[in-house]
Amino acid sequence: MATQVHPDHEFDVQDLMINMGPQHPSTHGVFRMVLVVDGEIVRDVVPYIGYMHRGGEKLAETMDYRQGIGWMDRTEYLAQFNAELSYVMAVEALAELQVPDRAQWIRMILCELNRILSHFMFTGAFGTDVGVFGTAFTYSFREREVIQDLFEEITGDRMMYAYFRPGGLAWEVPDNFVPRVREVLKSVRQGIKDMNGLLTDNEVFRARTVGVGAISAADATDWGCTGPVLRSTGVPLDLRRTEPYLKYDEIDFDVITGTTGDVFERFTCRIGEMWESIRIVEQCLERLEPGPIMPDRMPRMLRTPPGEIYMRTEAPRGEYGIYLVSKGGNRPHRLKIRSSCFANLQALRDMTIGSYVADAVVILGSLDIVLGEVDR
């Protein structure tokens, strides 16, 4: 950084470069950013990603369509069902498979519960970022654990579910599925109220977040932001509403939007979405009826005709897209994962420049990045 005369002062000043990460508790994984600071003010941010790049798109080209499901869990490891959903729906659309109603309702329940789980992860980690060390985290994880227990009972795994299949589901849910989900919802309701008491209504929390890291709707759109980051600016883009998939067009729910696009609204949007997810799950439980969970006739080895599709669904962090190009056969010719965090993270520089160093951590936390999804 070149030495320059500060406009407000009579002495020479020099910008300082601070390296943050890749091993840093507030970067939520292996993410590095170089901050150029002038005193306490951030003048520039250079993000570095790729520490967790595993070549997943190349790997997916070597796997057949059923093997690929397991890989999707490992890209977005906090919203695995949502990631699997985009993938299996892309394969279903190409292979022209009809998914039975029951499988669609169960998918919706699991995806919405997964959204709540993921947002609880966010509230906990974000609480730590703004300085509520420990308390918010443990309360969030208590609720997350309740949902994770349910997922474990259904799929047999706590993180890498691999439960969706092109055509439907891997196996039937346990007999006590409906009462168990209601139990979970009861616990989750209390958990969200706890979060509101701990964070949303907390004066210190508001002082740290209101008006921090704001971005305009036009900028957020231009950077390709989606999910709560875009909706907090006031753009009501929710793929569940704009391009309904599964049975979302038969369900009553609100799209939560903000107005200012600051860190606080990114937080409250997610809290609001958790309430909406509860509403959606309750309606799905009402509509759930016995029936098949896979199409009657499934080929032993799934093949797709040549073609391509860009399938997108609304994951907790935004649009999770799968661009699948098939040249026939049982594996993709090309599989591109459009990650929501990848695009959201691009806007970090715009949000952070001009803010305080301490707020840089808060702004990064408010994007709720999952590095497994960013780097793939």
Next chain:
Amino acid sequence: MTTDDGAQQGSESGAAASAALDGTIWPEVDRALAGVTATAEPSVLDVIVWIPRDEIVRGLRALKHDANLKFDYLRSLTCVDNEEEGMDVVYHLYSIEHGYNLTVKAHLPVDDLNLDSATPVWRAANWYEREAAEMFGVRFRGHPDPRTLLMPEDMTDTFPLRKDHPLAEIEVLQGEALAFPSGAGGGGEEE
């Protein structure tokens, strides 16, 4: 399939293709792309529009700024390697105001993988193009920040997502480098 065919046939001919495009946004797109040689092709979800690579940025800009389309959101940008048939750069666009979807493609021949950058149209193209450049070796002319993104800084000569790149090649290369260090002290070429 290729842009050459489209340029010869023009968008009027091909009755079967145009019937499949009925009810899509292709007429609107065709009107917005006046002066650009564009051809359309139906697909499972979205209409695919092929634009010659020399006109790609002009076409994308027209699609973004047309009042009836307003493709203001770049969903995704990527490449598809078709080996000896060249490479396709694929843009997925969305119009937040109108709810339209569109896939735009540009074809690049194997021996000339250059294309104008879309970053002046959408800033979101920045990282997508950096990723496509390092993974496929496509050079985006006029890109403001042409560094590697996911790959190491010095890995600018291999393109892992190309079809001719074996899955395990990188491990093999690293293993050799570890077994036979090029420099005497292990520091390698930095000295």
